[in-house]
Structure formats: C-alpha cells, structure tokens
Amino acid sequence: MIDIEVLRRVSDTLAERKKADPDSSYVSSLYVKGTDAICKKVAEEAAETIMAAKDKDLKHIVWEVTDLWFHSLVLLAHHGLSVEDVLAEFRRREGISGIDEKKSRGTT
Ligand SMILES: N=c1c2ncn([C@@H]3O[C@H](COP(=O)(O)OP(=O)(O)OP(=O)(O)O)[C@@H](O)[C@H]3O)c2ncn1[C@@H]1O[C@H](COP(=O)(O)O)[C@@H](O)[C@H]1O
Numbered sequence: 001m002i003d004i005e006v007l008r009r010v011s012d013t014l015a016e017r018k019k020a021d022p023d024s025s026y027v028s029s030l031y032v033k034g035t036d037a038i039c040k041k042v043a044e045e046a047a048e049t050i051m052a053a054k055d056k057d058l059k060h061i062v063w064e065v066t067d068l069w070f071h072s073l074v075l076l077a078h079h080g081l082s083v084e085d086v087l088a089e090f091r092r093r094e095g096i097s098g099i100d101e102k103k104s105r106g107t108t
Contacts (some may be wrong), residue, residue, distance in 0.1 A: 014077040
C-alpha cells in the first residue's frame with residue numbers, strides 16, 4: 001500500500017506555513033514572493049526532471065520528481081487547494097481510459 005499519508009502531512013504543514021515567518025520557512029518565503037516565483041520553481045523542477053530522465057539517472061529522477069511534487073503542492077496551497085483536491089480528481093478519473101475520454105470530447 002502506498003504511504004499517501006506523508007503527502008497529507010506535508011500538505012497540512014504547507015497550509016500552516018501561511019502564518020510562518022519567511023525568514024525561517026522556505027515555504028513561507030515562496031508564498032511572499034507569489035505565484036510567479038512558485039510557478040518558476042515548478043518549471044525549473046520539471047526541466048530538471050526531464051534532464052534526469054534523459055540521462056537515465058534513476059536516483060536523480062526520484063529526487064527531481066519529489067522536488068516537482070513538493071513545489072506543485074506549494075502552488076496548490078498558495079491557491080487554497082491541497083493534495084486532497086488532486087486525489088479527488090484522480091478518484092474521479094479512475095478507470096476511465098484516456099483513449100476513451102479523448103474520443104468522448106467534442107470536436108470544438
Ligand atoms: N519537502 C520539502 C522540500 N523539498 C525541497 N525543498 C526545498 O526547496 C528548495 C529549492 O530546491 P532547489 O533544489 O531548487 O534549491 P536551490 O537551487 O537552492 O533553490 P533556489 O535558491 O533557486 O530557490 C531547497 O531549499 C529545498 O530544501 C523543500 N522544503 C521543504 N519541504 C517540506 O516542507 C516543510 C516546510 O518547510 P519550511 O517552510 O522550510 O519549514 C518541510 O518540513 C518539508 O516537509
């Protein structure tokens with residue numbers, strides 16, 4: 001069974017960091033910098049994930065995907081969302097083939 005609880009604990013910490021001092025909290029410092037700075041980190045971590053994958057560097061793929069997930073969670077929290085919202089969307093999509101879903105879309 002996947003330990004999804006760690007994602008919930010980190011998500012709770014990210015919500016608490018809204019009240020934290022940016023000098024002592026990296027997450028709080030990102031909130032203060034705002035959406036553009038958080039999006040920049042997400043983009044950087046996505047690029048680093050791609051580079052690790054192209055290098056077939058398994059240890060670094062895990063490292064960079066963790067950074068990417070973490071900064072994505074910060075982006076969610078900054079918008080008042082959490083990992084629960086993403087898990088709910090995964091549950092909604094569960095069992096729906098991506099191929100069937102695409103076919104069911106309108107042509108416009
Ligand atoms: N999971 C993480 C986590 N992963 C990565 N990072 C930080 O993300 C930052 C950016 O990573 P980079 O590799 O891009 O480092 P960098 O190039 O020096 O970054 P920049 O200076 O360019 O921003 C680093 O400072 C990492 O330490 C994290 N910082 C915090 N957490 C979690 O968030 C919680 C709250 O953190 P604080 O708000 O700092 O207390 C922690 O208890 C952890 O659970």
